[in-house]
Amino acid sequence: MSAINGSIGQGGSLTYMDQLKEMQEKKVLDEQKVTGQNELKQEDFLSLLTKQLAQQDPFKPVGNDEMIAQMASFATVDGITQMNEQFGLLNTAMTSNQALQASSLVGQDVLIPKSTSYKTEEGGISGQVRLTNSLDQAVMRIETPRGELIRTIDLGAKGAGEHDIAWDGLDENGKPLPAGQYTIKVSGMVSGQNKEFDVFTNASVNSVLLGKGEGGVMLNLAGFDKPFNLAEVVQIGKAK
Incomplete structure (x- = not known):
């Protein structure tokens, strides 16, 4: 057996x-x-x-x-x-x-949840601000990544909601600034206190690649060292 x-x-x-x-x-x-x-x-x-x-x-x-x-x-x-x-x-x-x-996005602009974006040599930066309160006077400030104030722009009275914003790339004296990254901030007085609001900026898509690890599609954006997740894109193309 x-x-x-x-x-x-x-x-x-x-x-x-x-x-x-x-x-x-x-x-x-x-x-x-x-x-x-x-x-x-x-x-x-x-x-x-x-x-x-x-x-x-x-x-x-x-x-x-x-x-x-x-x-x-x-x-x-x-x-x-x-x-x-x-x-x-x-x-x-x-x-x-x-x-x-997503490969069809190459060469187009996408709106991303970042207040800092890349300015080309002859262009400026556009984007969107989301106001949670109505403002009698909204102010847009352009700063370098180190926080140096470049220009202040009066946006006037704005109601609560989404508003398109744009900077032409010029300083206070009307001179064009060099290409590079710049930050846009929008603020206004709410109940006697100065409040900053969320700013989204447009960025140009250079290329598309498959994400690693968790997967997903990533976008290589002009002026950014790291790829950006397509799922985080707020809007494709600039608002008319």
Whole structure:
């Protein structure tokens, strides 16, 4: 009789499940040594199950309930594995399709939730301010990334809501400033206190790339060292 039957005959120290577990572990270790494979496939499970049935103790056969439960458990795990693989393929396909669609953005402007943007040699910076309160006099300030004030522009009275803003790239004396990054800030008096509001700026899209890690499509924007996530884009194209 086989080693499995012998172990059962000697006091029944190993149950059917214990024996199958031992055979599975031995199978994994053997395959790791030979092929580096570290998981059992469906054909491996069926092979082990067939051997167990052929070598079981005829006086203590495996119960139908136990057999069905084990096969159902393996089928469930195998189904989940296949489902995860399909989801992975679907995610890759969707990301690639999104990147293809996003490639049409190259050369266009996108509105991003940053108050700092890049000014070209002859251009300026446009964007949008979101006012949570009505203002009798809104003021727009242009600053360098270090906080140096370049120009102050009176925007006049503004109601609560979204408003397009633009700076022509000139300083207080009407001279064009060099290309580079500049920050736009908008503020006004609310209940006797000066309050700053959220500013969004337009940036030009240089190229599109697939994101790494969590995935997604990333945009390389003019004047920015790091790519920007497409999902964070507020608006495509400048407002008319």
